[in-house]
Amino acid sequence: MTVKAKKHLGQHFLKDESIAERIAETLSFKGYKHVLEIGPGMGVLTKYLLKKDTTTHVIEIDSESVEYLKNNYLNLADRIIEKDFLKYDINDVFKGEPFALIGNYPYNISSQIVFKTLELRDQIPEFSGMFQKEVALRICSKEGSKVYGILSVLTQAYYDAEYLFTVPPTVFNPPPKVDSGVLRLTRKQDKTLPCDDKLFFRVVKTAFQQRRKTLRNSLKTMNLSDNLKANTIFGQRPEQLSVPQFIELATLIENDVH
Structure with missing residues (x-):
């Protein structure tokens, strides 16, 4: 058969x-x-x-x-x-x-x-x-x-x-x-991220939902402080960021104190 x-x-x-x-x-x-x-x-x-x-x-x-x-x-x-x-x-x-x-x-x-x-x-x-x-x-x-x-x-x-x-x-x-x-x-030998995994997933998914916009605009819903949004990384579009930069971005957001 x-x-x-x-x-x-x-x-x-x-x-x-x-x-x-x-x-x-x-x-x-x-x-x-x-x-x-x-x-x-x-x-x-x-x-x-x-x-x-x-x-x-x-x-x-x-x-x-x-x-x-x-x-x-x-x-x-x-x-x-x-x-x-x-x-x-x-x-x-x-x-x-x-x-x-x-x-x-x-x-x-x-x-x-x-x-x-x-x-x-x-x-x-x-x-x-x-x-x-x-x-x-x-x-x-x-x-x-x-x-x-x-x-x-x-x-x-x-x-x-x-x-x-x-x-x-x-x-x-x-x-x-x-x-x-x-x-x-x-x-990877070191598969642990310096930030919370769930937050990392959320940052990546939210950023790419509006891939033409800068991160300052696409991550608006995450209620970030003005101080954090002044960081030059937020002037970039998601497709410009490397994987290590995305990890760095999620770490910055996790440590963001309003």
Whole structure:
């Protein structure tokens, strides 16, 4: 049997073995015992992960794919989680232990997967896999780029992001309408910020909601003191600030005394 790709799940099955193998090689498999693959489909990537010294788990929402994997990967059967990664408490399985995340991510939820990874960053030292190319470029982009935004800053505050290679639509069934891109995120050795994390997230999101305005205007709702707003950093637009500058900005706001 083969699994029929379902549009509402954003499924595009990779059929190129060499690319699947290359994606499997993007993880170091060091510093953790477990790997979680999101959306394995018919297991084209899974088979290469199973050859590694780590223990591979997969999470899959599509019951037809789950049945296929149970029938074709017998040694994986008890490590197939039939759940939605975005809604499931993964610590039912990992009990607080570190794990790496990998997958050919469904395009329609790929950004949400990154945000969930950031919530679980204390447990996820490595994250790699395939996205729509423009999303992969956005995650890895630097200040000054048109695509630099919330996803870029929040991810790069905690992880080093590398865009690795581009994958054409022809290697999928059915082929998507756009190129795909493979990236790798490696957690920074010092992943703690000098400011409150929730405040940092709020500053970044608020700033980019009005990306054309200066920070003095876009952060008005944060009720900052006039003294703080006189700082030259507030004369800049959000896309001009590097990740360390955003961290500095959130720290200034946290220490702002009216």
